[in-house]
Amino acid sequence: MPLLTSLLGYPRIGAHRQLKTSLESYWTGKGSSEELLAVSAQLRSEHWKAQRRAGIDISPCNDFSLYDTVLDTAVTVGAVPQRYRHLPALDAYFAMARGATEHELSALPMKKWFDTNYHYIVPEIEEGTSFALNLSKLSLELAQAKEEGVRPRPVILGPVTFLYLSQGSPLHRLPDLLEIYRQLLEKLKAEGAEWVQLDEPSLVLELSQELRQAHATSLEFFQAQKNRPKLLLATYFGSLRENLDLVKKSPLDGLHLDLVRGTQDLASLLEGGCPENLLLSLGVVDGRNIWKCDFKSAKALVDYALSHRPAELLQLAPSCSLLHVPYDLQLETELDPEIASWMAFAEQKMRELVALAKGDEAALKASLELSEARKASTRLFNTQVRERATAVTSDWLSRGLPFSERSHKQREKFSLPLLPTTTIGSFPQTKEVRKARADWKAGRLDQAGYDGFLRAEIAGCIKRQEALGLDVLVHGEFERNDMVEYFGQYLEGFTFTSNGWVQSYGSRCVKPPVLFGDVSRPKPITVDWSSYAQSLTVRPVKGMLTGPVTILCWSFVRDDQPRSETCRQIALALRDEVVDLEIAGIGMIQVDEPAIREGLPLRKSDWKEYLEWAVDCFRLATAGVKDETQIHTHMCYSEFSDIVEAVEAMDSDALFIETSRSQMALLAQLEGYPNDVGPGIYDIHSPRVPSTEEMVENLRRALDIAAKERIWVNPDCGLKTRSWLEVEGALRNLVEAARQLRAEISSPVSSFP
Numbered sequence: 001m002p003l004l005t006s007l008l009g010y011p012r013i014g015a016h017r018q019l020k021t022s023l024e025s026y027w028t029g030k031g032s033s034e035e036l037l038a039v040s041a042q043l044r045s046e047h048w049k050a051q052r053r054a055g056i057d058i059s060p061c062n063d064f065s066l067y068d069t070v071l072d073t074a075v076t077v078g079a080v081p082q083r084y085r086h087l088p089a090l091d092a093y094f095a096m097a098r099g100a101t102e103h104e105l106s107a108l109p110m111k112k113w114f115d116t117n118y119h120y121i122v123p124e125i126e127e128g129t130s131f132a133l134n135l136s137k138l139s140l141e142l143a144q145a146k147e148e149g150v151r152p153r154p155v156i157l158g159p160v161t162f163l164y165l166s167q168g169s170p171l172h173r174l175p176d177l178l179e180i181y182r183q184l185l186e187k188l189k190a191e192g193a194e195w196v197q198l199d200e201p202s203l204v205l206e207l208s209q210e211l212r213q214a215h216a217t218s219l220e221f222f223q224a225q226k227n228r229p230k231l232l233l234a235t236y237f238g239s240l241r242e243n244l245d246l247v248k249k250s251p252l253d254g255l256h257l258d259l260v261r262g263t264q265d266l267a268s269l270l271e272g273g274c275p276e277n278l279l280l281s282l283g284v285v286d287g288r289n290i291w292k293c294d295f296k297s298a299k300a301l302v303d304y305a306l307s308h309r310p311a312e313l314l315q316l317a318p319s320c321s322l323l324h325v326p327y328d329l330q331l332e333t334e335l336d337p338e339i340a341s342w343m344a345f346a347e348q349k350m351r352e353l354v355a356l357a358k359g360d361e362a363a364l365k366a367s368l369e370l371s372e373a374r375k376a377s378t379r380l381f382n383t384q385v386r387e388r389a390t391a392v393t394s395d396w397l398s399r400g401l402p403f404s405e406r407s408h409k410q411r412e413k414f415s416l417p418l419l420p421t422t423t424i425g426s427f428p429q430t431k432e433v434r435k436a437r438a439d440w441k442a443g444r445l446d447q448a449g450y451d452g453f454l455r456a457e458i459a460g461c462i463k464r465q466e467a468l469g470l471d472v473l474v475h476g477e478f479e480r481n482d483m484v485e486y487f488g489q490y491l492e493g494f495t496f497t498s499n500g501w502v503q504s505y506g507s508r509c510v511k512p513p514v515l516f517g518d519v520s521r522p523k524p525i526t527v528d529w530s531s532y533a534q535s536l537t538v539r540p541v542k543g544m545l546t547g548p549v550t551i552l553c554w555s556f557v558r559d560d561q562p563r564s565e566t567c568r569q570i571a572l573a574l575r576d577e578v579v580d581l582e583i584a585g586i587g588m589i590q591v592d593e594p595a596i597r598e599g600l601p602l603r604k605s606d607w608k609e610y611l612e613w614a615v616d617c618f619r620l621a622t623a624g625v626k627d628e629t630q631i632h633t634h635m636c637y638s639e640f641s642d643i644v645e646a647v648e649a650m651d652s653d654a655l656f657i658e659t660s661r662s663q664m665a666l667l668a669q670l671e672g673y674p675n676d677v678g679p680g681i682y683d684i685h686s687p688r689v690p691s692t693e694e695m696v697e698n699l700r701r702a703l704d705i706a707a708k709e710r711i712w713v714n715p716d717c718g719l720k721t722r723s724w725l726e727v728e729g730a731l732r733n734l735v736e737a738a739r740q741l742r743a744e745i746s747s748p749v750s751s752f753p
């Protein structure tokens with residue numbers, strides 16, 4: 001008998017992003033709610049059919065969502081804040097997800113789902129909220145699944161992770177919430193659910209005393225509940241390590257382990273007294289990456305499990321929900337066949353599971369041959385890159401002089417006014433810019449035509465910045481569709497899918513580049529654009545690059561070597577670009593690292609190692625320049641007290657950060673930051689044009705924490721999503737704010753009329 005196979009979740013946006021289309025049409029009032037719900041039902045049906053065709057035995061249900069499953073959970077347990085409650089159900093749902101201007105309701109905040117690029121809606125549980133069960137979505141989807149003849153296993157986010165992820169982590173509400181889960185499970189049983197998958201991914205984290213206690217309480221509660229379906233406790237995104245004890249103490253009926261990231265959990269469990277009758281779901285196929293499964297190690301794990309446990313107590317599954325991978329490799333027609341032969345999307349991963357479950361000898365043999373071929377492929381290795389990477393010594397990581405000394409040379413070279421003004425890099429990506437790019441891609445506009453268009457955009461952008469009176473200019477990034485994809489396209493070692501979409505939030509999807517091999521830079525990437533921009537003005541134009549850690553974090557990365565090594569190769573390629581910009585006469589170069597914080601491992605104990613190599617890679621990319629060349633960096637988040645030392649260690653000459661949304665609260669965290677800093681003095685994420693007075697206020701706060709000589713004046717992120725009208729209005733006020741404060745600072749006290 002082959003082992004049973006199951007999935008924890010399936011992508012829901014549609015292989016052709018049908019849900020996106022339908023949602024957006026509903027939101028703009030073109031489509032009706034009936035149409036939206038029909039498309040949703042159709043998608044669920046197609047997804048179950050695909051699973052059945054692939055041979056998956058147990059299918060998830062309630063893994064579908066119109067926006068987000070954490071938000072769905074909030075609705076299911078009645079955690080809807082009062083201010084949304086007067087609206088009809090669907091309107092309230094989308095108002096929480098994305099705000100409703102017509103009702104003056106803003107959206108609930110959004111956060112990254114563990115260390116993925118998926119974002120969930122952060123529930124808000126008001127003190128007065130009494131939870132109440134709303135089973136409509138679950139019942140509907142369960143009924144549909146049964147009707148379609150699948151063997152459904154409803155998925156529900158567990159109560160502890162749900163509370164933990166909610167605003168303020170109100171774990172003290174657990175007893176009330178457990179009561180709702182009790183009812184929920186009873187009802188699901190009555191509706192015919194044999195098993196329910198209870199997701200508790202927070203079990204892979206380092207648990208505080210309180211969180212650990214909450215998990216213990218919750219597990220005991222479910223263990224004691226009689227009238228309920230069987231429960232599979234699903235953990236993923238890492239190893240349970242010490243938390244395995246919690247689970248062993250109060251086992252439910254089944255346990256899913258992520259054996260890709262937490263391989264060692266299996267032996268700890270099986271050797272250390274696995275509870276009798278506990279069904280184990282072995283997450284052997286990587287749900288977080290797009291590479292084919294290494295059957296040899298997967299099979300070894302399965303065999304090992306089989307040597308300790310009867311087959312009836314084992315199931316095979318992906319490591320986590322397949323939400324984080326694209327649908328189907330078959331939809332890719334442009335990929336290089338050799339590279340494509342190494343890849344597996346959701347459709348292929350299901351087939352891998354089934355082959356493993358059957359112990360399919362032919363599939364196993366083919367997989368072994370393929371992985372040998374991949375290891376030997378010349379596409380993967382570049383001797384020069386490898387030799388260079390091994391030759392890196394610590395002096396490659398340091399600028400010549402320390403900041404305190406090199407900054408004088410830079411001040412002399414640029415002779416900027418106090419409180420110099422600048423921007424973060426991009427200027428509006430207008431309809432015209434997007435159209436020209438689309439025309440060029442489709443061959444309707446030739447290379448010369450496109451280059452000419454971009455030059456004209458750059459020239460226009462420089463003129464506008466000069467007219468506004470900005471001190472340090474940028475070229476505007478009109479040639480870039482995306483800050484990672486653009487660089488990937490010019491680097492060896494990357495490839496791109498045409499349909500490899502993954503949901504980021506709501507209807508929004510991303511198509512991450514695929515980093516498959518050694519990374520090198522055949523020729524300069526941005527030098528022509530930056531030099532052209534610099535040739536148009538006497539003011540300094542800063543070069544603009546995406547940093548190595550961000551390129552790594554926002555791509556699907558090869559799994560055959562440590563990420564640190566891959567990152568080092570990207571850093572070396574960028575180092576050449578930085579030096580080439582300098583040679584071309586670009587005196588300031590900004591290397592953006594918006595992803596450095598989100599790359600942090602889930603467990604704090606793993607942070608140090610990550611931050612060490614991440615900082616080293618940034619330094620490797622940037623330290624090749626002379627002392628008088630100024631390195632800038634930008635990060636778009638305001639929560640960084642926990643990495644402030646690492647940010648300091650990056651040693652960029654000027655740090656530009658997002659601050660305005662947190663009312664400059666993060667400035668406090670920056671006290672003592674030794675290099676120049678540009679705390680964003682207005683929020684670019686809103687179309688509102690802030691007044692000069694507001695910006696003066698924000699600047700004053702910045703002046704309270706850092707010496708005036710070290711402060712820059714700038715917006716808090718790139719301007720590509722804004723219109724020129726908004727941008728020019730805001731920057732005019734920004735320049736004026738800097739002027740006012742300069743006047744104040746340079747002529748203190750006695751300015752009698």
Ligand code: GLN
Nearest residue numbers: 424425426592594636718
């Ligand atoms: N330089 C980029 C821009 O201005 C930075 C984008 C980002 O921080 N995400 O758009």
Ligand code: ZN
Nearest residue numbers: 635636717718
């Ligand atoms: Zn930013």
